[in-house]
Amino acid sequence: MRLLTHNMLSSNIKGVINGFPLRIEADNVVVKQVDFNPDFLKNMFSKIDWKALAEASKIMGYPELPDETPDHSILDSDDFLQKFHHALLELHLEEGALVCPETGRRFPVNKGIPNMLLHEDEV
Amino acid sequence: MPPRIAQIRLVSSHPQVYAPCDDSFALVDALLADRSKLLDHHPSICMEIGSGSGYVITSLAIILGSGSKNAHYFATDMNPHATKVTRETLEAHGVHAELLTTNIASGLEKRLSGMVDLMVINPPYVPTPEDEVGGSGLSAAWAGGENGRSVIDKILPVADNLLSEKGLLYMLFLAENDPLQICLQMRDKGYGAKIIVQRSTEEETLHVIKFWRDPDIQIEGNEAVVSGGKTAPQRGLDFLRSQISRLSFRETRQQR
Numbered sequence A: 001m002r003l004l005t006h007n008m009l010s011s012n013i014k015g016v017i018n019g020f021p022l023r024i025e026a027d028n029v030v031v032k033q034v035d036f037n038p039d040f041l042k043n044m045f046s047k048i049d050w051k052a053l054a055e056a057s058k059i060m061g062y063p064e065l066p067d068e069t070p071d072h073s074i075l076d077s078d079d080f081l082q083k084f085h086h087a088l089l090e091l092h093l094e095e096g097a098l099v100c101p102e103t104g105r106r107f108p109v110n111k112g113i114p115n116m117l118l119h120e121d122e123v
Numbered sequence B: 001m002p003p004r005i006a007q008i009r010l011v012s013s014h015p016q017v018y019a020p021c022d023d024s025f026a027l028v029d030a031l032l033a034d035r036s037k038l039l040d041h042h043p044s045i046c047m048e049i050g051s052g053s054g055y056v057i058t059s060l061a062i063i064l065g066s067g068s069k070n071a072h073y074f075a076t077d078m079n080p081h082a083t084k085v086t087r088e089t090l091e092a093h094g095v096h097a098e099l100l101t102t103n104i105a106s107g108l109e110k111r112l113s114g115m116v117d118l119m120v121i122n123p124p125y126v127p128t129p130e131d132e133v134g135g136s137g138l139s140a141a142w143a144g145g146e147n148g149r150s151v152i153d154k155i156l157p158v159a160d161n162l163l164s165e166k167g168l169l170y171m172l173f174l175a176e177n178d179p180l181q182i183c184l185q186m187r188d189k190g191y192g193a194k195i196i197v198q199r200s201t202e203e204e205t206l207h208v209i210k211f212w213r214d215p216d217i218q219i220e221g222n223e224a225v226v227s228g229g230k231t232a233p234q235r236g237l238d239f240l241r242s243q244i245s246r247l248s249f250r251e252t253r254q255q256r
Ligand SMILES: C[S@@+](CC[C@H](N)C(=O)[O-])C[C@H]1O[C@@H](n2cnc3c(N)ncnc32)[C@H](O)[C@@H]1O
Pocket: B018, B019, B020, B021, B023, B024, B027, B049, B050, B051, B052, B053, B054, B055, B056, B076, B077, B078, B079, B082, B102, B103, B104, B105, B122, B123, B124, B125, B134, B140, B141, B142, B151
């Protein structure tokens, strides 16, 4: 699971209001190279919840992103885009869990695949 | 020349995962037929719901290939064996999709709303007793409940929520699902529709229908009205009938 996915994922348990961001428990993180594509990053920048990404990136062992949402003008910086790229697309959570911030329910991540299936009483 | 779609011998399998079949091939053929349009479309986020073996999402990633470096892929399935097998199929072809074991797209609906530019779906579409729908065995891969519509009717509103302004949906239906009625229903939500593939096997007649948000359809009350008099349902019907006859005509010609 990439952090792009983490940034798009919320707890889907019935009745949960603040299901985002899911807290990451990282047991195994792997890095896989992806072609650098500045256009995609510039396009995604406005859709990303920055604090969630920066925090997740830290937990995944890459504390290089600014904590606060940077100004749009930072997209002119190649150095910034490289870091954004690395955090968003190249860090993979292989094994671990995603934890609902409101209920503490753990969604396991195995072989890089989060399991968001709910039990009957959660739907 | 590199293969244009996923290679069957590289598609991973599991006894509880739906293996690629005529319906899967029909959907991939529709994507192949529209390849140049899809490349011009420059989809940024693509998604499959119910990826099964991974044959379709892998083929899509290969079809768009290097021509669409911008594209990122998501695939879901409620069967955990299926998402695992999908990962293996993707890896065997050197492509990537983000996978999620979930019901339809549950968990993504809030944050990914309005962001998906291309969606492909081969849903469970076979008419069955309602209690066969969504079980944990292989039957959940095809069991569609009454008229085969149970899961389809749950997927469509989710797709509507996830699709971007320029979003396209390619979805497979069986004649028994009443695709015409589905198109009219989608028309009321502002979508145009077109049959891309229509194919009859000995057992079933399959349709792959493409949907897109059509700005010419204004939604007034509950009824879509297209500029020019006729209500959308009428127009939709006329339009689809002409499509169906054209397509059957073309297929007959090709057979000769
Ligand atoms: C007809 S199979 C298609 C598989 C594959 N896409 C193909 O074309 O070969 C339907 C798939 O949808 C999955 N499915 C059924 N109901 C679902 C649901 N509610 N949410 C997610 N996936 C579902 C099944 O597990 C199965 O893998």
